[in-house]
Amino acid sequence: MDLTEFAAAVGGEGPVTISGLGTRGGPVAGVRCVHAPAGIEWVQADEMIVSCGAGTRVDELVAALAAHHQTVALPAGGTVGGALSVGHGDVRRLGYGPVRDVLLQARYVSAAGELVKAGGPTVKNVSGFDLCRLLVGSRGTLGFLGDVILRTRPLPQTSQWFTCSAGDPFDVFTKLYKPISVLWNGSQLWALLEGHPRDVAEQAAAAGLRAGSGPPALPVGSRRSVAPSTIASLTGDFVAEVGVGIVHHVDPWLRPVGDDRAATLAIAIRDQFDPGRRLNPGLDV
Amino acid sequence: MNAALVADLTAALSADRVRTGTTELGLYGRDASNFPGSAGVVCFPLTTAEVQAAVVAAVRHGVPFVARGSGTGLAGGATPLDHALVIALTKMDAVLSVDPVNRFAWVEPGVLNLDLTRQVTKYGLHFAPDPSSQQSCSIGGNVANNSGGPHCLSDGVTASHVLAMEVVLSDGSVVVLGGDEPEPAGLDLRGAFVGSEGMFGIATKVCVRLTQNAPAVRTMLMDFETVEAGAQTVSAIIAAGMVPAALEMMDQLCVQAVEAYIHAGLPVDAAAVLLVEVAGLPHGLEADVARIVEIGMAHGAGTVRIAQDEAERALLWKGRKTAFGAIARIKPNYYLHDTVVPRRMLPEVLRQVYAICRRHDLLVMNVFHAGDGNLHPLLVFDKREPGVMERVHAAGEEIVRASVAAGGVLSGEHGIGIEKRDFMPLMFGPADLAAQAAMRAAFDPSGLANPFKVLPSPGACGDVQHVPAGAWV
Numbered sequence: 001m002d003l004t005e006f007a008a009a010v011g012g013e014g015p016v017t018i019s020g021l022g023t024r025g026g027p028v029a030g031v032r033c034v035h036a037p038a039g040i041e042w043v044q045a046d047e048m049i050v051s052c053g054a055g056t057r058v059d060e061l062v063a064a065l066a067a068h069h070q071t072v073a074l075p076a077g078g079t080v081g082g083a084l085s086v087g088h089g090d091v092r093r094l095g096y097g098p099v100r101d102v103l104l105q106a107r108y109v110s111a112a113g114e115l116v117k118a119g120g121p122t123v124k125n126v127s128g129f130d131l132c133r134l135l136v137g138s139r140g141t142l143g144f145l146g147d148v149i150l151r152t153r154p155l156p157q158t159s160q161w162f163t164c165s166a167g168d169p170f171d172v173f174t175k176l177y178k179p180i181s182v183l184w185n186g187s188q189l190w191a192l193l194e195g196h197p198r199d200v201a202e203q204a205a206a207a208g209l210r211a212g213s214g215p216p217a218l219p220v221g222s223r224r225s226v227a228p229s230t231i232a233s234l235t236g237d238f239v240a241e242v243g244v245g246i247v248h249h250v251d252p253w254l255r256p257v258g259d260d261r262a263a264t265l266a267i268a269i270r271d272q273f274d275p276g277r278r279l280n281p282g283l284d285v
Numbered sequence: 286m287n288a289a290l291v292a293d294l295t296a297a298l299s300a301d302r303v304r305t306g307t308t309e310l311g312l313y314g315r316d317a318s319n320f321p322g323s324a325g326v327v328c329f330p331l332t333t334a335e336v337q338a339a340v341v342a343a344v345r346h347g348v349p350f351v352a353r354g355s356g357t358g359l360a361g362g363a364t365p366l367d368h369a370l371v372i373a374l375t376k377m378d379a380v381l382s383v384d385p386v387n388r389f390a391w392v393e394p395g396v397l398n399l400d401l402t403r404q405v406t407k408y409g410l411h412f413a414p415d416p417s418s419q420q421s422c423s424i425g426g427n428v429a430n431n432s433g434g435p436h437c438l439s440d441g442v443t444a445s446h447v448l449a450m451e452v453v454l455s456d457g458s459v460v461v462l463g464g465d466e467p468e469p470a471g472l473d474l475r476g477a478f479v480g481s482e483g484m485f486g487i488a489t490k491v492c493v494r495l496t497q498n499a500p501a502v503r504t505m506l507m508d509f510e511t512v513e514a515g516a517q518t519v520s521a522i523i524a525a526g527m528v529p530a531a532l533e534m535m536d537q538l539c540v541q542a543v544e545a546y547i548h549a550g551l552p553v554d555a556a557a558v559l560l561v562e563v564a565g566l567p568h569g570l571e572a573d574v575a576r577i578v579e580i581g582m583a584h585g586a587g588t589v590r591i592a593q594d595e596a597e598r599a600l601l602w603k604g605r606k607t608a609f610g611a612i613a614r615i616k617p618n619y620y621l622h623d624t625v626v627p628r629r630m631l632p633e634v635l636r637q638v639y640a641i642c643r644r645h646d647l648l649v650m651n652v653f654h655a656g657d658g659n660l661h662p663l664l665v666f667d668k669r670e671p672g673v674m675e676r677v678h679a680a681g682e683e684i685v686r687a688s689v690a691a692g693g694v695l696s697g698e699h700g701i702g703i704e705k706r707d708f709m710p711l712m713f714g715p716a717d718l719a720a721q722a723a724m725r726a727a728f729d730p731s732g733l734a735n736p737f738k739v740l741p742s743p744g745a746c747g748d749v750q751h752v753p754a755g756a757w758v
């Protein structure tokens with residue numbers, strides 16, 4: 001399926017939902033469902049960019065890039081479009097950055113059934129407003145991603161998890177230079193370090209870390225987003241991403257009410273992009 | 286002058302911070318670009334509440350308002366049109382709080398880029414985006430233009446370093462976009478605001494991410510007999526899986542101008558010079574330095590000069606950073622361009638840039654962020670020469686077209702503003718532009734926040750419709 005066929009499938013009228021592999025929530029029930037084109041169009045390793053259909057499996061993309069000694073900072077599993085639309089990073093976010101920094105260009109199908117391009121193919125680009133940032137995490141409510149250009153990153157020479165017991169996560173955290181991940185459960189700490197093997201070993205030794213397996217199993221009751229300075233006071237069964245503020249907790253969580261004006265602004269944006277709420281109807285972002 | 290607006294502003298701020306004098310209106314009537322504008326009133330708020338009052342007053346009187354940081358923008362973003370109200374944020378320049386452990390800070394928009402870094406040096410941190418104008422540009426301007434700099438190659442541009450902002454919208458409301466938490470609920474409004482060139486609202490507080498200073502840094506200079514060899518070295522370094530902290534290139538004319546200015550012992554006979562900086566932990570760093578030198582040699586580098594101490598490193602960077610001062614010795618005026626091309630296209634596009642400038646009988650120097658493919662052709666001229674401005678603009682347009690045709694984009698860091706507004710159709714079709722206009726309509730339904738920038742008016746599109754389809758990418 002090419003982009004034009006995808007746009008025709010989405011059409012311009014009536015409720016429609018989109019699904020990748022269903023690993024991140026799947027389609028809206030009871031609504032006509034479409035799928036984005038899949039497949040890697042090209043890898044330009046020397047430009048550190050890759051182009052693929054939004055329906056491409058993340059694992060397939062990661063494997064293809066590994067052949068070029070590169071990778072992409074998307075969480076494993078599901079499709080590229082799903083990972084971008086949900087916008088949640090994985091535990092390497094501290095070092096790899098948020099998912100929103102990965103998307104350079106997107107071609108999507110709008111609520112009117114038109115193909116729209118956002119962004120551009122180069123890593124550095126400030127040509128016009130940053131529509132790509134808005135699409136990441138929008139759960140398909142502003143448009144359905146068709147194909148994308150993503151920035152890649154070199155694979156590290158070494159990548160290794162370490163661990164130690166820690167009553168205060170920041171003791172170790174402040175001793176490390178640009179760690180990829182630091183996780184803490186209240187008593188134990190895990191750190192993922194990457195780079196030159198000798199640097200990795202020296203960093204670990206200086207911070208009192210020993211080689212260990214990681215990451216630990218992440219509790220699945222809730223995935224919380226909190227100010228990173230507040231994690232030291234967490235209680236219960238949790239794993240917190242130090243320096244980031246994502247907390248994986250066994251207990252459910254009620255997100256504190258956000259800024260009212262921001263919420264009405266988001267509605268105004270949806271009114272502009274999909275006044276009839278036909279794209280993933282009923283889905284709350 | 287709009288007397289009713291001035292009266293409202295004076296009541297809300299104070300008389301000495303509302304200015305209508307000819308000198309001030311002249312001063313604030315333009316930014317660092319070549320585009321003339323006209324300011325109606327200039328005001329200098331001290332607080333979010335005063336910014337809010339100024340915006341409400343402007344909208345009540347139907348007057349457009351333009352946020353202004355330091356006015357160093359090069360695309361006309363802060364240039365007021367139609368006697369707009371200029372809201373200058375320079376007096377809101379406090380660093381409000383720093384969290385040195387989790388590495389972020391809340392700052393007011395008028396804080397200067399380099400001042401922020403200076404204030405957090407004691408924690409071993411810095412603000413990563415480092416525009417060449419960093420001594421004078423403001424964080425608010427950096428956010429609005431999504432600015433970059435030499436060290437954004439490995440660390441990313443401003444968008445990657447802004448977590449949240451407090452914004453005054455054109456309806457007078459104050460909203461916080463994003464937050465110091467990593468995944469705020471809802472759409473990424475923070476991300477949408479970065480790069481909005483003052484057209485979505487006015488940032489009154491910004492939460493920036495701070496970056497750890499590298500434990501070790503190595504800076505080196507390599508020279509080449511051809512521009513192509515230098516450009517190919519750049520591609521080869523990245524293709525080898527390294528992302529240096531900075532990878533900058535200067536061509537011969539530029540090196541000669543700089544050398545005459547700072548006497549750093551730069552290789553004035555070389556066609557191109559690469560400034561490469563690697564930063565990080567010692568073993569990875571030394572391995573990268575060795576590989577980079579090897580790649581440079583394989584591409585015919587004449588000499589490789591590795592800075593032996595901090596003083597020499599500073600000297601090499603001084604060469605890069607004073608390029609603009611240096612060229613003033615050659616001709617009194619310059620026009621700095623800013624486009625991005627795929628790295629592999631650098632040799633070809635540079636060839637075209639030289640040819641274009643030769644055709645228009647203009648002097649061009651290239652000093653640019655080669656690692657990002659971010660070209661900065663610097664046209665130098667004397668504007669007193671009759672007809673020269675026409676040639677400067679014609680050459681500029683050809684450079685932009687050549688860059689987009691090579692698979693590049695209109696701007697890498699200066700933004701669109703007035704300068705490139707009418708080139709937007711080179712990159713975007715009507716539906717693409719409509720989507721961008723929809724973003725703006727949601728943030729600023731009044732249309733009074735810095736109007737007539739970025740988005741081409743429908744009439745202007747016809748001008749560039751003959752662009753070949755291949756330019757669309």
Ligand SMILES: Cc1cc2nc3c(=O)[nH]c(=O)nc-3n(C[C@H](O)[C@H](O)[C@H](O)COP(=O)(O)OP(=O)(O)OC[C@H]3O[C@@H](n4cnc5c(N)ncnc54)[C@H](O)[C@@H]3O)c2cc1C
Nearest residue numbers: 354355356357358362417423425426429432433483488698
């Ligand atoms: C010699 C020289 C070198 C330069 N080098 C670089 C470089 O290396 N990299 C680079 O990216 N740029 C560079 N620039 C361009 C310029 O310095 C940057 O764009 C800078 O970020 C602008 O900051 P400013 O405070 O001067 O903003 P201004 O010029 O005052 O404003 C720029 C835009 O931001 C808007 N704005 C300002 N403050 C706010 C606010 N608080 N809220 C909302 N909108 C606001 C304005 O309306 C305008 O659209 C250079 C300029 C010069 C003159």
